[in-house]
Amino acid sequence: MLLVLSDEHKEHLGFLSDVDPAVVGEFGRIAVEFLKKGSNPKIYEGAARKLSVPAETVQHGVEGLMFILTESSKLMISEVDFQDSVLVLGFSEELNKLLLQLYLENRKEIRQILGELAPSLPRYHNLEWRLDVQLASRALRQQVKPTITLKLHLENGDTRSARVLQTDPATLLHLIRELERALAEVKSNHCRRILRNIK
Amino acid sequence: MELSDSVVKGLQTLADPAYMDFKSFRIFTEAAFHSLLAFPTHSVLDYPELKNIDQALLKHCHIAATTFILEGVKQNADRSTICSCLEDLRFDSERVDAFYELYQKSKTNLEKLLSSIDRCPPHITDVSWRLDYCIKNSHVHKVNQPSYLISFNTENGENTGASSELNFSCTLEQLQDLVGKMKDAAKSVERATQL
Numbered sequence A: 001m002l003l004v005l006s007d008e009h010k011e012h013l014g015f016l017s018d019v020d021p022a023v024v025g026e027f028g029r030i031a032v033e034f035l036k037k038g039s040n041p042k043i044y045e046g047a048a049r050k051l052s053v054p055a056e057t058v059q060h061g062v063e064g065l066m067f068i069l070t071e072s073s074k075l076m077i078s079e080v081d082f083q084d085s086v087l088v089l090g091f092s093e094e095l096n097k098l099l100l101q102l103y104l105e106n107r108k109e110i111r112q113i114l115g116e117l118a119p120s121l122p123r124y125h126n127l128e129w130r131l132d133v134q135l136a137s138r139a140l141r142q143q144v145k146p147t148i149t150l151k152l153h154l155e156n157g158d159t160r161s162a163r164v165l166q167t168d169p170a171t172l173l174h175l176i177r178e179l180e181r182a183l184a185e186v187k188s189n190h191c192r193r194i195l196r197n198i199k
Numbered sequence B: 001m002e003l004s005d006s007v008v009k010g011l012q013t014l015a016d017p018a019y020m021d022f023k024s025f026r027i028f029t030e031a032a033f034h035s036l037l038a039f040p041t042h043s044v045l046d047y048p049e050l051k052n053i054d055q056a057l058l059k060h061c062h063i064a065a066t067t068f069i070l071e072g073v074k075q076n077a078d079r080s081t082i083c084s085c086l087e088d089l090r091f092d093s094e095r096v097d098a099f100y101e102l103y104q105k106s107k108t109n110l111e112k113l114l115s116s117i118d119r120c121p122p123h124i125t126d127v128s129w130r131l132d133y134c135i136k137n138s139h140v141h142k143v144n145q146p147s148y149l150i151s152f153n154t155e156n157g158e159n160t161g162a163s164s165e166l167n168f169s170c171t172l173e174q175l176q177d178l179v180g181k182m183k184d185a186a187k188s189v190e191r192a193t194q195l
Helices: A007-018 A021-037 A041-051 A055-075 A079-087 A093-117 A169-185 A189-197 B005-015 B022-037 B055-074 B079-088 B093-115 B172-193
Strands: A123-134 A145-156 A159-167 B123-134 B145-155 B163-171
Touching (some): A007 A055, A021 A041, A021 A093, A041 A055, A055 A079, A055 A093, A123 B172, A145 B172, A159 A169, A169 B123, A169 B172, A189 B123, B005 B055, B022 B055, B022 B093, B055 B079, B079 B093, B163 B172
Parallel strands (some): A123 B163, A159 B123
Antiparallel strands (some): A123 A145, A145 A159, B123 B145, B145 B163
């Protein structure tokens, strides 16, 4: 699968073949950094002054790289397809190699970042538990009632939340049995067949 | 057992054969226990057998008797405590035995009732799960990862009957982690019971 680059996009990236490969390397580093932590326009101005070009040109160059990186990571394109895709930009071989390296080194992390954008329910993060025996309450003295308090930590994008829940020993065993069935299911013939064939 | 003056007075009235004969006493006591355990409750005032008794006094006796019952269950009072308490209030032995018989019969259910009056975090009662194979989404293609949707059914202790769900997703490894931690908890419970 090849990347489809628009003419506007090619024009934005064209600027990169005019500058030193070391500068492109730096732009690549900035592009990856922006993908991880969000963009910072001040950096464009600084770089533009050094290279004595308009800040907009720098911005287009970095954003063009960000687009190439996210699109190719999203589609998980192969090494060969990546090289063929950037060929149309008419860069030097050295520059193409540099871009490929940038892609391969950061693909995993970029896919992880993109994965967080997918619509999903809160995700499991951690479970803490505590075993108590309830001995008395306002309404009833002299009890022996074992309870398991569970603190379930969930993650939703950047925000973490925790829910405190309680259960009794019999239900806890039931929950474990039921969830073990869920774990066993992924090893069933049906699931293994699907997992093997959709790759 | 510490009882307020009003409760003592109500119970003393119950002990008085001039106010209530033994047959009415039995019906009244059964009604008192029944009113604590059954919903919707019948009022003692609804029993035709008790219609010829002063209704205001009957109401007072009912409050006294139910308070005494709940206080006894709350403190896990045994036979000697209940009986000596009633004897001090001048109950004859026939009434003491009749009362204790019902107390013993209803105690377990009353304990359950009282233990359910409790402020506690939502109680997990069951779990449902679903196994998905995520193929792609709008942001990432070729995800190809199994993923679980877990839903804990919970009940809230404060208002009985109100149940809700807690949904979350997890990967295979995360579910293994979750089950592993729950097993640790279960092992601790088992070890604690062997002490």
